Amino acid sequence: MTSEADVVPGRGxxxxxxxxxxxxxxxxxxxxxxxxxxxxxxxxxxxKVWFRLAPRExxxxxxxxxxxxxxxxGPDTARVDNVPFLRDGVAEGETVRFxxxxxxxxxxxxxxxxxxxxxVRVLPVPDGPLGRDARAVHERLAGFGLTGEVFSADFPLVxxxxxxxxxxxxxxxxxxxxxxxxxxxxxxxxxxxxxxAA
Numbered sequence: 001m002t003s004e005a006d007v008v009p010g011r012g013x014x015x016x017x018x019x020x021x022x023x024x025x026x027x028x029x030x031x032x033x034x035x036x037x038x039x040x041x042x043x044x045x046x047x048k049v050w051f052r053l054a055p056r057e058x059x060x061x062x063x064x065x066x067x068x069x070x071x072x073x074g075p076d077t078a079r080v081d082n083v084p085f086l087r088d089g090v091a092e093g094e095t096v097r098f099x100x101x102x103x104x105x106x107x108x109x110x111x112x113x114x115x116x117x118x119x120v121r122v123l124p125v126p127d128g129p130l131g132r133d134a135r136a137v138h139e140r141l142a143g144f145g146l147t148g149e150v151f152s153a154d155f156p157l158v159x160x161x162x163x164x165x166x167x168x169x170x171x172x173x174x175x176x177x178x179x180x181x182x183x184x185x186x187x188x189x190x191x192x193x194x195x196x197a198a
Contacts, residue, residue, distance in 0.1 A: 045072045051087040083159040091117040091190040092161040116164030119190035128182040168198035
């Protein structure tokens with residue numbers, strides 16, 4: 001059975017996000033990112049780290065938190081293992097400090113080490129040349145070595161990790177071209193100095 005996260009080649013397993021595993025579900029009144037494919041940690045040292053979502057200029061999100069899989073590196077540090085759909089300022093591969101609450105939920109604190117990666121989110125225009133096809137988005141960008149995940153079949157938002165060593169100028173040019181030609185909308189939610197300079 002293929003999960004929604006398996007729609008984009010190069011990533012697998014999904015993030016296991018949802019109401020069922022929401023931190024403190026029912027206790028805090030917080031909404032967490034919507035139900036997605038559930039999965040167990042791949043490794044014994046893999047944990048879910050929860051990030052609080054900051055208010056956005058373009059309006060509030062319907063969720064207050066997003067859980068990301070991470071590999072525990074120490075008693076209070078972990079490396080983020082997947083790309084965020086909702087949380088700004090975080091990229092796959094970054095090391096974050098976390099703390100654990102009384103319910104055993106791991107909450108993200110400050111960034112300890114950058115990964116050099118950027119996070120880009122692309123949403124195909126439904127009546128554009130790509131339709132609602134997340135695979136078509138990935139195919140357009142695959143030549144740059146980007147990997148990512150798809151939010152769902154109903155909402156084909158593609159969250160992509162842009163490696164620090166990628167052709168950043170080429171990625172930016174293609175993203176802009178796709179926007180200008182009506183293929184997609186995009187936002188860059190985590191940038192590096194190299195991205196800004198490209």
